[in-house]
Amino acid sequence: MDRRYLAGGVLAALGTLHGCGGSDDAGPSVPGPSDPPRLACADITAAALGIPRLELAAPETVAAASAGNPAQSVPAHCRLQGRLNVRNSDVDGKAYAIGFELRMPDAWNGRFFFQGGGGTDGAVNPALGALTGAGATTNALSMGFAVASTDGGHTSESEPIVGGSLFGLDPQARVDYGYNAVGTVTPTAKAILKRFYGRGADHSYFVGCSNGGRQAMVAASRFADQFDGIVAGNPGFNLPQAAVQHAWDNQAFAAVAPRTGGDRPIISQAFSSQDMQLVADRTVAACDALDGAADGMIDDPVACKAAFKPEDLACPGAKADTCLSAPQVDALKKVFGGPKNGKGEALYADWPYDAGVATMGWRFWKLGTSTTEVPNSLIATLGGGSLPYVFTTPPTQVRGTGTQVIDYLLGFDFDTDAPRIFATTPVYTESPMSFMTPPDPTDLGTLKARGGKMIVYHGNSDPVFSVNDTIAWYQGLRRAHADAADFARLFTIPGMNHCSGGPATDKFDMVTAIVDWVEKGVAPASIPAAARAGSDAPWPARTRPLCPYPQQARYTGSGSLEDAKNFRCVTPAS
Template identity: 30%
Template sequence: MHFYKSQILGSLLALAPQASHAYPSISPECSLDNLSHQLSSIASSLSNNATILSVTHVQLNGSYGDLNSPQGLPPLVSTGLPDLCAVEVNVTSSESSSYTISIFLPSKWNSRFLATGGGGTGGYVNYLDMGVGSQYGFATMSTDNGHRGSPYDVEWAYKNPQKLIDWGWRAMHRSVELSKQLIKGYYGKKIQYSYYIGCSTGGRQGLKEAQVGADSFDGMLIGAPAWWISHQVAWNTKISKDYYPVDDPKSIPNELFSTLIAQTVADQCDAIDGVRDGIISDPENCHPDFEALSCNSTGANSSACLTSLQLETLAKVYEDYYIGSEFVHPGLELSSEPGWPQYLFADAPTSWGIDYIRYINLESSHEIDADQFDMSPYRDHGGKILMYHGLSDPLIVTRGSSYFYEQVELATGETYPITDWFRLFFVPGMLHCSGSPPGVDAPWHINGAGQNWQTGSGAYSVPGFQDSKHDALLALMEWVEDGKAVEQIIATLWHNSTDPSSGVWKQRPLCPHPKTAKYNGVGDVNEAQNWNCA
């Protein structure tokens, strides 16, 4: 267990807007010779298989990254960086596999380490989240997990069991080990605290690493984790079978999901939190009556109603998936409907789910799923988990996170309450990892993984609110280092959600599960102070 260093964290929080300048300059020699010497002196089984590819000194406000990022990703170039040393390392993991590690070593280092995750099945270095972390003064790391590809590319896995092991856990695990040792050698001092941030597959990577290496991190900020991906794709394939083909009488026109069905859910579920504002905060306590949409209802609009077959299809999307009596995967959450046309039900089934089953599920699911629920070794190391998930997530099923949380609680016993070290926060109205549908416009920015990809060059923390009340990473650090448990996080939305200079539109507290935010009945509903966790 750690001794709390409140004075250190207090300095970090007080100086958060200038976090990269809050520490004395260390400025070791950023050169190939120096880093190669550090690598060769590391007492690690990896050292014989690791090679420095490049060492680059990035000056203050400089840029670094990958302009030619894989298809489906923006240019992965961090801008407005602090003065730092960027290091690229290649590690041979087997006779048929290798992976790349990138490390940012800021000259003004906060004595902390931050590992970042990726998304989908993608093979890429997450320079954008690395850049965000470096703004605080973290030495940051990301790995391409052993291949290069888009978040929906799966064919690389075919008959490549070693690459699957790299992607599943080995590249992250060994990258963390090597990075920590290289950082210690470079600065000539120990890392005080180690952290992790990732969403989606990045969330899975973090949970898997805590299960593989309990002492890898002191704190993890985990978003919408695809921790049970073998079951997720089985469920996804099942609901595709229920829905397609689109010309079948059972199929629902996909434009009705984000209009008729979403509005029906909002009409019946919105006010449960005490105010009707378009944001559904407590879907678990809502049980909408979809018979109101039946074409058999008196006065039904023939162009905006559902047949009995279509109502059956709709019910299957929401219901939990069982094979016989065995639970396989939870169904979609109420309020996720606006995202269904894009993520689930287009003109034809997405190939991603069946490709995953074809190329991965039949080979190495045990190497990938983060389903070792007894995480007491991580807890006993002193580790903390702050997990969040959008209630309107149409891609990674929201209830998968509550199921994971409950299974961990059962597996780790009652000696230590789970809330002592693991807290789960749901984000009403948030889609997958970030964003909110038009018309819902819910606050979602808490400095989760990938959220600052959208808010401009050099953005970090929660622009304008760089403190532990609004920034989930700072809140996690305060929990780890100062023992202050996270009781709520205030989510922020600007008038233009990608432009903080447009001014704050809405803020709302997020509450640790099973609490939810309730309007107190007084004042502006868009101000966080008028909501309580209950």
């Protein structure tokens, strides 16, 4: 079995070689007479840095460049690409390393930005510092942040569907993906920053959505000493449990899907686009005005749960365009109720009904568009590969050709297979729930004690990670810390799909909000948000305040429904 090269050892080694590296309780480090000299971009090598188990490609001096998409434009900067902990696996015989990229702008603002990943990672994305929300017109690098990204400790392979998950056969690669890549790259990047700029970062931030949001929550728990501010968007922090939901959904959809000549389900056709529009329209009709404004947005999902009854969608007779068949209603209730075992025990969260379930962003994840027996939804492809290889122990080797992945999902047993997300073996000594989730998501004592801040946001129409799971986390945090709102705030976003999209005001800036909270002590009482022209939102000029949970946006009773100034954040009556 592989020797484990974990973050703690790297931190200790870097602490010995380079001091604190910045972003600690004492503030940025100041060069002293014994500090090693600064390195120009062209002179940065692994030998010059003296960091153990580091390999660097030749550094690149990059000139400022504009792009058609301003979020892809770059300032003049130094670009480094490297690998840490290069090794060969004793389990699957393949080569592994933690790949990363670090970009350091010439005009540095003194801040470090760790860019979260997505999906099963497997590639080093350009470290530009993608901002949160949709429609960004810049990036963190252009704002002056030094930015790092990582591939999660593995490289995706070319096999269809499962190629991004084959690393799950290697136990160390699982751990690297779950948390160790972030824990290893962070101190390495900070040590390089100190040699390049001659001082450590004044403040350090972690920003990500989806799996990057999960990484952000893990960082808040495992690596809180490394970050001052954290933004976690649509976080799948219980990702193995959400992966169980993927099997649950596919089984529910398959039960009501039309069949091929070979009696195989065509899952995308279990619910047509018209069917899901009907669900969205009826949900809005029942719930829209519960928040005091008939504006096409459901700001009170708790009241909506009581007001909207999916049974009311059932056709009195044969299936028609204006109703759902009784089996479809049962499947809908099953999907939104969340997975359960044979005893009726919940295996993941339930889901709110919301206006965004009719969008292509929802369908792309849940149902897909394939008209064949091989589904193309992301829960059947990305989820279908990761559940057998990464999120259960021991991993199950499923080929990505033909119907093998969907057959695995349709055969998944919620009594015998689902517990494997908690299982270990002598080879796989950390369970998927152990390496993927924060050790205790509500224990943010270190972040709180050092004055760190955290913003979490989640779309109410997210089709892959339930906003109700994130709400349950925040409720637990408030029980554990009576002063939770002093260091962590949750913003739920009506209508928004996964990280963006949907009939929502999904254009917002969480990065400025977290910087102001960390550096100026200005806690976000609300965050301005806007709808975007050309998006799923039918009101392209609309603005709204995003409110910290449990507050909700309420119309003041006068003025345009399109203008945020006519709304305020209030705590609904319990």
